[in-house]
Amino acid sequence: MRLVVDLNKCQGYAQCAFLAPDVFAMHGEESLVYNPRAEEEQRERVARAVAACPVQAITADGLDGAGESAASGREASDAR
Amino acid sequence: MPADYLDWLRREGRIVIVGASLAGLRAAETLRAEGFAGELTLIGDEPYEPYDRPPLSKAVLLGKADPLHTELPRRREIDAKWRLGVPASALDMTAKRVRLADGDEVEYDRLLIATGVRARPWPKEAEAQLDGVFVVRTRGDAAALYRRLKAGPRRVLIIGAGFAGSEIASACREMGLAVTVAERAGGPLVGALGGVIGSVSAELYHENGVDLRTGVMVTGLEGDSVGRVKAAHLSDGSVVETDLVVVSLGSMRNTEWLTGSGLGAGPRGIACDAGCRAFDFRGIVTDDIFVAGDVARSPHALFGYQFLSLEHWGNAVAQAEIAAHNMISPSSDRRPHLWVPAFWSSQFRVNIKSVGVPPMGEQIMITQGSLAERRFVGVYGFQGRIIAAVSFDNTRWLEFYQREIERGAPFPVEYPTVDRRPEGRQPVPADFPDPSLPTHGPTVTLSGYSPTDRQLVFTPAH
Numbered sequence: 001m002r003l004v005v006d007l008n009k010c011q012g013y014a015q016c017a018f019l020a021p022d023v024f025a026m027h028g029e030e031s032l033v034y035n036p037r038a039e040e041e042q043r044e045r046v047a048r049a050v051a052a053c054p055v056q057a058i059t060a061d062g063l064d065g066a067g068e069s070a071a072s073g074r075e076a077s078d079a080r
Numbered sequence: 081m082p083a084d085y086l087d088w089l090r091r092e093g094r095i096v097i098v099g100a101s102l103a104g105l106r107a108a109e110t111l112r113a114e115g116f117a118g119e120l121t122l123i124g125d126e127p128y129e130p131y132d133r134p135p136l137s138k139a140v141l142l143g144k145a146d147p148l149h150t151e152l153p154r155r156r157e158i159d160a161k162w163r164l165g166v167p168a169s170a171l172d173m174t175a176k177r178v179r180l181a182d183g184d185e186v187e188y189d190r191l192l193i194a195t196g197v198r199a200r201p202w203p204k205e206a207e208a209q210l211d212g213v214f215v216v217r218t219r220g221d222a223a224a225l226y227r228r229l230k231a232g233p234r235r236v237l238i239i240g241a242g243f244a245g246s247e248i249a250s251a252c253r254e255m256g257l258a259v260t261v262a263e264r265a266g267g268p269l270v271g272a273l274g275g276v277i278g279s280v281s282a283e284l285y286h287e288n289g290v291d292l293r294t295g296v297m298v299t300g301l302e303g304d305s306v307g308r309v310k311a312a313h314l315s316d317g318s319v320v321e322t323d324l325v326v327v328s329l330g331s332m333r334n335t336e337w338l339t340g341s342g343l344g345a346g347p348r349g350i351a352c353d354a355g356c357r358a359f360d361f362r363g364i365v366t367d368d369i370f371v372a373g374d375v376a377r378s379p380h381a382l383f384g385y386q387f388l389s390l391e392h393w394g395n396a397v398a399q400a401e402i403a404a405h406n407m408i409s410p411s412s413d414r415r416p417h418l419w420v421p422a423f424w425s426s427q428f429r430v431n432i433k434s435v436g437v438p439p440m441g442e443q444i445m446i447t448q449g450s451l452a453e454r455r456f457v458g459v460y461g462f463q464g465r466i467i468a469a470v471s472f473d474n475t476r477w478l479e480f481y482q483r484e485i486e487r488g489a490p491f492p493v494e495y496p497t498v499d500r501r502p503e504g505r506q507p508v509p510a511d512f513p514d515p516s517l518p519t520h521g522p523t524v525t526l527s528g529y530s531p532t533d534r535q536l537v538f539t540p541a542h
Contacts, residue, residue, distance in 0.1 A: 004152055007393075008394045008422045008423070008433070011476045027142070029429075029430075031429065033144045033426070035144055036132055036150045061154050
């Protein structure tokens with residue numbers, strides 16, 4: 001899946017780096033580095049990161065509405 | 081513009097976007113989001129769908145991202161015809177046609193130009209062709225450079241210590257490679273942030289083991305018998321032995337294809353009004369041609385109505401959205417592009433961000449943190465007001481300073497309750513180089529008439 005972070009908005013809260021550490025990582029105190037092409041199995045974690053970002057800086061495709069998809073992602077995993 | 085024309089345009093008109101990168105894509109999405117139901121064509125010179133460039137000098141070189149997979153996520157379906165891998169070669173404004181390099185022609189009712197910039201190549205062509213000499217602009221550039229860096233060159237030479245050059249130098253050091261950086265100005269980043277901040281950046285270079293040479297030019301690159309670069313000659317007489325050279329001398333605007341079209345386009349970009357409508361070469365604003373992104377230059381009310389050219393990611397997005405909205409809106413609903421310039425860079429594990437237009441600054445004042453700690457906010461003043469701010473690892477404060485810039489808050493600033501430091505808070509000269517001297521190229525270019533500029537004298541013709 002594809003994603004992009006608006007690094008003008010990003011303020012280094014690092015929520016994404018906790019929720020999807022294979023995709024997002026802090027580099028120094030405040031810089032974020034991320035993989036713009038996350039593995040498909042990261043979808044649920046990325047959805048949570050998108051929803052949790054305090055400044056809503058992450059755009060990922062295939063997630064319809066950040067909050068909703070994080071919720072439905074959880075439901076899907078609970079159902080499994 | 082009669083309302084029925086706009087209704088027709090929105091329903092079944094043809095909109096062509098030249099430039100299929102960030103600005104082009106976001107404009108296409110905005111057009112569809114705002115109800116454009118006609119035919120949409122995107123023309124791009126690279127044979128790839130829109131991809132993101134900032135990771136190419138950062139995450140890619142740190143091994144965190146694949147250079148060939150930074151494609152931008154889509155905000156929505158855009159149902160467009162894609163003409164990729166073919167550059168536009170000419171514009172016929174009268175016939176409303178874009179000609180492509182393969183001879184095809186595409187007709188439009190409204191046109192958006194978002195052709196962006198390209199890397200400025202090493203000026204001596206034979207030397208630029210040497211094996212081991214790179215620029216970094218496209219994904220192919222980044223892929224090739226990363227491969228060579230992984231192969232372990234003996235020494236990397238980076239020509240130009242702007243943001244891109246600094247980011248690449250930083251990545252090289254993280255890979256454990258020996259790096260020399262040559263910069264014509266007195267320090268890194270001085271074109272964009274001035275000498276005070278440049279000296280902090282220079283300290284970062286030194287601490288991280290970069291061999292930084294300032295106040296020098298590279299006068300020539302030397303190849304071996306099989307055409308691989310082996311050394312660079314500097315203007316101070318020194319020679320740097322290197323097997324990998326990255327030319328990081330800023331960029332050039334992609335406007336050549338508009339030569340002779342009658343549009344107000346040239347090396348400084350395409351002039352447009354604050355509503356993104358292009359000017360023709362006579363200075364008359366066009367009705368059907370819009371501009372967005374790195375290639376545009378437009379007047380900004382907050383900065384003395386100077387024409388700003390901004391090579392900023394955020395500007396490409398914001399201006400594309402405004403241009404797209406205005407393309408399909410009556411004049412009463414049009415919006416001005418009044419985005420406050422902002423950018424970021426990450427180098428030597430430090431997050432550098434800025435808002436406003438630092439190169440307009442006459443003075444700088446460190447208002448929070450300290451230069452010695454590499455964690456601070458600096459505020460730039462111009463004629464008694466705040467014009468810009470820069471932060472090193474202090475991004476959460478920038479929004480506050482953006483509001484201060486927007487309201488024209490006075491400078492020098494007085495924030496008596498914030499972060500008092502013993503070294504005092506005095507404005508000092510921001511120390512920007514003379515803009516007429518070429519450096520690595522600032523990412524903001526002021527290129528308009530300024531009411532305060534008295535260097536220009538009008539001489540009437542007889």
